[in-house]
Amino acid sequence: MPTDAxxxxxxxxxxxxxxxxxAELRRRGVRCRLVDRxxxxxxxxxxxxxxxxxLEIWDRMGLARAVLEAAVPMRGQLIxxxxxxxxxxxxxxxxxxxxxxxxxPQYETERLLEEYxxxxxxxxxxSTELVSFAQDADGVTARLRAASGAEEExxxxxxxxxDGAHSTVRKGLGLGFEGGxxxxxxxxxxxxxxxxxxxxxxxxxxxxxxxxxxxxLLVCIPLPGTGRYRMSMTVPPELSTHSExxxxxxxxxGGRAPDLSHIQAVVDRLAPVPxxxxxxxxxxxxxxxxxxxxxxxxxxxxxxxDAAHIHPPTGxxxxxxxxxxxxxxxxxxxxxxxxxxxxxxxxxxxxxxRPVGEEVVGRxxxxxxxxxxxxxxxPTTLMMREAQLLVSYRDGPLADHPYxxxxxxxxxxxxxxxxxxxxxxxxxxxxxxxxxxxRTGHVLLLYADKAAELARxxxxxAVVAEAVGGxxxxxxxxxxxxxxxxxxxxxxxxxxxxxxxxxxxxxxPDGPTGFLVRPDGQLGARFPxxxxxxxxxxxxxxxxxxxxxxxxx
Numbered sequence: 001m002p003t004d005a006x007x008x009x010x011x012x013x014x015x016x017x018x019x020x021x022x023a024e025l026r027r028r029g030v031r032c033r034l035v036d037r038x039x040x041x042x043x044x045x046x047x048x049x050x051x052x053x054x055l056e057i058w059d060r061m062g063l064a065r066a067v068l069e070a071a072v073p074m075r076g077q078l079i080x081x082x083x084x085x086x087x088x089x090x091x092x093x094x095x096x097x098x099x100x101x102x103x104x105p106q107y108e109t110e111r112l113l114e115e116y117x118x119x120x121x122x123x124x125x126x127s128t129e130l131v132s133f134a135q136d137a138d139g140v141t142a143r144l145r146a147a148s149g150a151e152e153e154x155x156x157x158x159x160x161x162x163d164g165a166h167s168t169v170r171k172g173l174g175l176g177f178e179g180g181x182x183x184x185x186x187x188x189x190x191x192x193x194x195x196x197x198x199x200x201x202x203x204x205x206x207x208x209x210x211x212x213x214x215x216x217l218l219v220c221i222p223l224p225g226t227g228r229y230r231m232s233m234t235v236p237p238e239l240s241t242h243s244e245x246x247x248x249x250x251x252x253x254g255g256r257a258p259d260l261s262h263i264q265a266v267v268d269r270l271a272p273v274p275x276x277x278x279x280x281x282x283x284x285x286x287x288x289x290x291x292x293x294x295x296x297x298x299x300x301x302x303x304x305x306d307a308a309h310i311h312p313p314t315g316x317x318x319x320x321x322x323x324x325x326x327x328x329x330x331x332x333x334x335x336x337x338x339x340x341x342x343x344x345x346x347x348x349x350x351x352x353x354r355p356v357g358e359e360v361v362g363r364x365x366x367x368x369x370x371x372x373x374x375x376x377x378x379p380t381t382l383m384m385r386e387a388q389l390l391v392s393y394r395d396g397p398l399a400d401h402p403y404x405x406x407x408x409x410x411x412x413x414x415x416x417x418x419x420x421x422x423x424x425x426x427x428x429x430x431x432x433x434x435x436x437x438x439r440t441g442h443v444l445l446l447y448a449d450k451a452a453e454l455a456r457x458x459x460x461x462a463v464v465a466e467a468v469g470g471x472x473x474x475x476x477x478x479x480x481x482x483x484x485x486x487x488x489x490x491x492x493x494x495x496x497x498x499x500x501x502x503x504x505x506x507x508x509p510d511g512p513t514g515f516l517v518r519p520d521g522q523l524g525a526r527f528p529x530x531x532x533x534x535x536x537x538x539x540x541x542x543x544x545x546x547x548x549x550x551x552x553x
Contacts, residue, residue, distance in 0.1 A: 007156045008158065009160060010035070011160045012168065013161065013162035013307070014034050014038075014110070015164065016047065016106065016305075016322065016323060017319070019114060019116075020326040021162060022117045023061060024326060025333065028331070029334070030330075034123075036125070039126050042107065043281065044105075044106060045188075045223060048104060048106065048221050048223060048316065049074065049320070050316070052093065052387040052388070053391065054324070056099065060521060067102070070104055070108050073200045074101035075090070075091055075199075075200035076089050077201060078197070078201050079206075081205075081208055091383060096418060097387070105223055105224070105230070109319075128147075131151065135299050139156060139157050140300050142154045142155075142156065161173075165306045170293060170303050170307050173298050175293045175298070175303065177292070177293055178292070179289060179361070181288065181289040182287070182288040182289070184288075187263075188230065188286055189262075190282050190283070191280050192278050193229055194227060194276050195273050195274070196273070202219070204218075216270060219231070228279075233263070234266075235285050236262060239256050257283045257285065258285070260278070289311075290365050291310050293309070305318075305325055306318065308325065308354075309322075311361040312364045321360050325353050329349050331518070335543060345542075347397070348396060348398050352396040356391055392522075394410060394412035398411070399412030400538070401538070402526070403526045404508055404513065405510065407508065408507065408526075409507060409526070411523050411525055412522060415518075415522060417433050418502040418503045418505075419431050419502055420498065421497065421503065422496065429500070435494075441472075443476060443516075444461060444475045445517065447507070447529075448479065453512045454495075455493075461536060478498050512528065512529035513527070514529055
């Protein structure tokens with residue numbers, strides 16, 4: 001019989017994606033269990049790039065400071081061809097973006113997330129494997145097996161597969177996973193190099209033959225620690241594995257791992273300056289595929305991260321895309337489990353995230369073959385996209401009724417951060433991220449230059465939320481600075497002043513305007529304050545679909 005212990009969501013896989021799903025669910029009060037077949041965290045610096053958008057998500061969770069203290073900046077990449085510097089990519093972003101690119105070994109990312117989740121009352125159940133599952137209209141029955149061989153049958157409302165490229169959950173759902181594999185094999189090593197290369201810069205050094213093709217490659221990504229890098233390079237014949245396992249050739253392989261001599265040989269051939277490598281922490285051979293599922297879930301079971309999409313590691317897109325998968329799904333599940341939204345909302349997970357996965361897979365394959373420097377976009381657009389700050393759901397089911405100038409953030413877009421917000425009690429300016437930090441639901445930003453307009457809009461919010469039910473957004477007033485005016489919005493609405501005009505510059509309000517920020521930091525709605533009631537009624541009603549709605553996906 002299934003275990004009687006109450007569990008809303010079972011998460012399979014405790015890598016960065018599964019831990020992120022658990023974090024976002026637990027901080028919203030959802031009961032979940034997190035299982036992983038491995039007995040402990042792996043000591044591998046697999047995914048090392050942390051994108052600015054991921055740092056924004058972690059800021060809202062209250063985790064960003066711990067990450068910033070552990071990570072190192074990624075300032076750019078130096079490109080060498082046949083021993084000569086041929087290019088330099090600077091990872092520069094507009095000044096209003098709060099975070100830059102960072103490098104952090106995956107085992108450190110997992111440690112920080114694991115500690116965060118433990119603080120919310122959930123610990124990883126190690127050496128625990130998902131054997132099988134079956135779902136019906138009311139829930140999912142999962143069978144788990146511990147290292148001792150003991151099995152447990154568990155009944156949950158929902159199941160999320162964050163169990164990697166060889167996902168048991170994906171296979172159990174019978175999802176398609178089409179794509180291809182790179183014929184080359186590579187090796188990874190976490191080492192120290194005694195060179196004096198510029199701090200914070202990655203290195204991509206290639207040997208190009210007379211036919212124009214790359215026949216030797218060395219990529220070095222800086223890690224925390226003096227002279228420490230994760231180095232990747234083509235594998236020598238004696239280490240080739242040629243193993244495809246279950247047909248998905250992706251990730252670290254078994255067999256013989258490279259030692260320092262293998263890595264040193266490539267460094268001797270391709271390093272831009274002479275260097276000796278030492279202090280090998282770990283090494284492995286790995287293979288690369290590019291695949292994506294035909295749908296991100298079915299019924300009450302979903303996949304995220306590498307279980308849904310795999311691709312070349314160029315641009316450090318994989319882990320970060322998976323973390324955003326988890327964030328997108330978690331807030332929707334939480335609303336449904338609290339009875340504040342209907343199950344049809346979950347169809348928006350596939351509708352919003354699968355196009356993102358398809359774009360990332362296609363782009364990383366192009367960059368792996370041609371290099372980022374061959375991208376035709378202008379440098380600012382290229383960097384904003386690599387930072388995952390241009391991810392948008394404008395074409396998704398929750399992004400209706402654009403309003404305002406064409407170049408303004410619209411429903412589905414990321415809600416930009418901004419600085420220069422002030423309050424009468426704080427002696428320092430705040431960022432919008434400071435206002436949003438710790439909030440788990442929707443936040444409504446009301447912008448106007450007259451307190452009376454803001455007060456009327458805030459009153460309309462309360463009336464609509466009570467009539468529609470469901471998730472009631474937290475309302476925040478942003479009052480434009482007008483001649484030092486010190487009038488205040490009536491009621492219990494927190495007020496911030498756009499003292500520096502940066503909110504107006506980035507959001508392009510068309511007169512008194514409302515902006516509804518979703519729990520994942522994307523805009524849900526944008527509307528004139530005079531239309532507050534109609535805009536909120538439409539959006540909140542879309543979330544609050546009755547329980548009799550058709551099953552998602």
